[in-house]
């Protein structure tokens with residue numbers, strides 16, 4: 001049963017969700033600033049990373065207050081709530097969660113008490129040794145099985161029992177934590193940030209006039225007027241207080257940044273490794289055009305995520321670029337349940353074709369990725385109904401054939417269309433005249449990051465952090481080369 005819970009439009013079609021990122025994180029330490037409002041706007045800029053719940057923890061030096069709820073950032077917080085969240089330190093979180101009925105309990109930041117007070121933590125990523133970590137907790141320490149709750153409880157417990165500082169407890173605990181984690185956490189007086197040794201999920205440091213900001217993406221620094229300082233390094237722990245920022249390494253860096261951030265997850269106005277995501281995506285489109293040329297009259301994107309690659313494709317191919325599909329941006333951002341009649345319209349809830357642009361044309365349609373294929377199938381059908389003479393689908397990522405264990409909820413391998421079908425079979429299933437995916441080599445080259453410094457596991461099945469066989473799921477071992 002679908003809930004009108006404010007999620008984005010693709011959730012209106014439960015058969016075909018886009019890849020879901022598992023969260024955006026934001027932290028701020030600043031005197032003389034309204035830190036809860038800064039965090040609100042920071043989360044607003046990170047809303048694309050998680051639309052299911054949002055939360056902010058704040059401290060003015062003596063105690064931590066947390067407010068969190070289900071929904072979009074703008075639905076969870078209003079002026080009166082924010083005015084009660086006063087202090088000079090805050091951490092915030094927006095989440096996409098796969099859990100069903102107990103989703104509120106999984107909203108973050110999580111809060112645990114320590115001997116010295118409290119500890120609030122927000123996490124982007126996914127841990128892969130949660131069960132082993134949970135065994136280290138004393139019985140009854142937490143009832144949750146959420147990886148973030150367990151991490152918070154362990155950290156609080158370590159800081160508690162041995163009367164150590166949170167910083168020392170984190171530096172000792174984090175090397176034992178396996179998986180993807182970009183963390184922001186705080187006690188009453190100090191803000192902390194840490195990134196896993198592979199740096200799978202992004203995390204950046206910014207500077208305010210009177211303080212510091214940590215965020216998942218540079219776009220969240222821009223919105224609060226913070227200057228970009230640097231990326232937090234893989235395996236690094238930052239401690240931020242009135243003495244400034246202190247960096248400490250808890251593990252050697254083995255960088256394996258997520259390649260999918262470049263394709264789809266990050267905002268186009270974010271910068272990763274010194275290069276704007278928008279220009280990387282345009283370059284991917286150019287390379288896609290050279291790998292998969294076709295005779296056509298018009299290049300159109302699947303809005304919005306296909307737009308930069310479509311621009312690049314048009315540029316390199318010489319085929320004119322145009323807008324053939326109009327997106328209904330606000331569909332799904334409502335608490336009103338769609339009626340059965342409306343829901344049956346499927347893709348038309350989100351996209352409407354511009355018939356006068358499309359009719360009689362040979363089209364190249366550029367999209368960022370294919371997960372299950374239902375959306376692309378519906379788009380091809382819609383374009384043909386609108387009079388397109390030919391529909392050629394071009395995809396700015398290689399086939400997604402493997403699940404992600406590091407924080408992106410694609411689907412199981414059985415649900416991934418490229419997990420079992422060849423490219424020709426997928427073309428046939430979509431009803432397209434031709435189908436071309438960019439190769440992994442060309443996609444990697446477009447990022448300018450060496451292949452050895454990227455996680456590319458959902459494309460090639462090579463997981464940079466070994467996955468316990470138990471967590472592989474029954475489909476992972478049934479590899480079918482597409």
Ligand code: SF4
Pocket residue numbers: 200257258259260261403404405406407408455456457458459
């Ligand atoms: S498996 Fe794919 S989505 Fe997951 S971290 Fe690696 S590249 Fe990113």
